Amino acid sequence: MxxxxxxxxxxxxxxxxxxxxxxxxxxxxxxxxxxxxxxxxxxxxxxxxxxxxxxxxxxxxxxxxxxxxxxxxxxxxxxxxxxxxxxxxxxxxxxxxxxxxxxxxxxxxxxxxxxxxxxxxxxxxxxxxxxxxxxxxxxxxxxxxxxxxxxxxxxxxxxxxxxxxxxxxxxxxxxxxIIHSDSQEFQIGKGITLRDGSDCTIAACGITVKIALDAAELLQQEGISCRVIDCFSVKPIDKELLEKAARETGSIVTCEEHNVMAGFGSRVSEVVSESYPVPIRRIGVQDKFGESARDNEIPQLFEKHGITSINIAKTVKEVRGQKQ
The missing domain is CATH 3.40.50.970 (Thiamin diphosphate (ThDP)-binding fold, Pyr/PP domains)
Known part of the structure; x- marks a missing residue:
């Protein structure tokens, strides 16, 4: 249980x-x-x-x-x-x-x-x-x-x-x-590194942060070390933290419960491309509308749109192969 x-x-x-x-x-x-x-x-x-x-x-x-x-x-x-x-x-x-x-x-x-x-x-x-x-x-x-x-x-x-x-x-x-402890501090314009790693960074916001953590755990079982960042502050976003992640892990996968067009992943791509370009893949709604799903069917709806820990893990493996 x-x-x-x-x-x-x-x-x-x-x-x-x-x-x-x-x-x-x-x-x-x-x-x-x-x-x-x-x-x-x-x-x-x-x-x-x-x-x-x-x-x-x-x-x-x-x-x-x-x-x-x-x-x-x-x-x-x-x-x-x-x-x-x-x-x-x-x-x-x-x-x-x-x-x-x-x-x-x-x-x-x-x-x-x-x-x-x-x-x-x-x-x-x-x-x-x-x-x-x-x-x-x-x-x-x-x-x-x-x-x-x-x-x-x-x-x-x-x-x-x-x-x-x-x-x-x-x-x-x-x-x-619940992801954070009551003692966690939150500063506008700053992200929070929830898990360190060296092979790839998973940057997420909202309820997909937990999905990102689950993906990192799956990847750890295969010997792949992933950094996980909670980017709760989308604007302003933590440019310094994202550039550091790009430099140290060489690739980034983003995840959001939002259209990938001009959303959170797009913002991360903008920041990284201007500071330290690395391969980036964006997970989220792929420019299409959602559909009705009862509460117990929400996981199936997320799966249809690829917003799952399994798909994040799969994408991390793919993007790591594009690292220079």
């Missing part, structure tokens, strides 16, 4: 919001008719005058958050990833990222979403947000975070509450394996 400990990102986000709200009276929280699902309603119970549910109106959610931030508040706006940024890129760009009062870059709005990637499940391709990293990282002043587990969500909620500027953080719907 597995003793793997699981954590719920939405629960930890909710707890952290209440905690930061107790510390900072300028924290306000907004939702768009998904406050029970995202559990942000708990903040509203504690601080009803600082909680706003705008209903099914995501563009308005963003605009109201921008107005509150412009008046001096730190605004957390949350709903499902398919709706934010899906329905309101214009408002995010022009109402949050573009306005830069004084010497500041953007407004102090934190866009925190749930139900990202393929693991949404039965709602299918229309609700599986696999383009958001690409969209949000292309917007100036916007920082993009993709936590691997509930510990990361809790720590990053505190961090972004205390750091000025617009942030986008995507969470998974289902409970996920």
């Amino acid at each position: 597995s003793t793997e400990q699981l954590g719920d990102m939405r629960t930890e986000y909710s707890k952290a919001l209440v905690a930061v709200g107790e510390e900072d009276p300028n924290i306000v929280v907004l939702g768009a008719d998904t406050t029970d699902s995202l559990k942000t309603a708990n903040f509203g119970k504690k601080f009803p005058k600082r909680f706003f549910n705008v209903g099914i109106a995501e563009a308005n959610l963003v605009s109201v958050a921008a107005g509150l931030a412009y008046s001096g508040k730190t605004a957390f706006a949350s709903t499902y990833a398919i709706f934010l940024p899906g329905r309101c890129v214009d408002q995010i760009r022009n109402a949050i990222a573009y306005p830069s009062p004084g010497d500041k870059n953007g407004l102090n709005v934190k866009l925190v979403v749930s139900h990202a990637g393929l693991s949404v499940g039965a709602d299918g391709g229309s609700h599986q947000q696999i383009e958001d990293i690409a969209i949000m990282r292309a917007i100036p002043n916007m920082k993009v975070l993709v936590p691997a587990d509930s510990v990361t969500v809790s720590k990053l909620t505190w961090t972004i509450a205390q750091q000025y500027g617009p942030f986008y953080m995507r969470m998974a719907r289902s409970k996920t394996p």
Whole structure:
């Protein structure tokens, strides 16, 4: 029987919001008719005058958050990833990222979403947000975070509450394996080396970090030593750590629960190609939409898209053969 400990990102986000709200009276929280699902309603119970549910109106959610931030508040706006940024890129760009009062870059709005990637499940391709990293990282002043587990969500909620500027953080719907200890520190713009290795680097973000660790374990049994990096900070990304990995391991495999077009793997490729080019292979959704899958079928959906430890291990072997 597995003793793997699981954590719920939405629960930890909710707890952290209440905690930061107790510390900072300028924290306000907004939702768009998904406050029970995202559990942000708990903040509203504690601080009803600082909680706003705008209903099914995501563009308005963003605009109201921008107005509150412009008046001096730190605004957390949350709903499902398919709706934010899906329905309101214009408002995010022009109402949050573009306005830069004084010497500041953007407004102090934190866009925190749930139900990202393929693991949404039965709602299918229309609700599986696999383009958001690409969209949000292309917007100036916007920082993009993709936590691997509930510990990361809790720590990053505190961090972004205390750091000025617009942030986008995507969470998974289902409970996920806990990767990090409570003592782990998280710094925006820095990655975390979870496992050292010399033959290849596996760089991952979000729930695929656990898959990357499982792949490294499989490869170790064959005598192949893999470094595993959690790149929870996609923008800004840890260029120094990635260049070091490229120099020391000679090849990189990336993994993400997102379209490989302009996503996390593309960002890694951009960084490495400009600093120390090595063979890179990107694992993720191969420029196609997802499809409906019940919770117990999610592993099959991931397998169909190659987001598995077995496929990572296979790809590592292939990319190592391309090393100079």
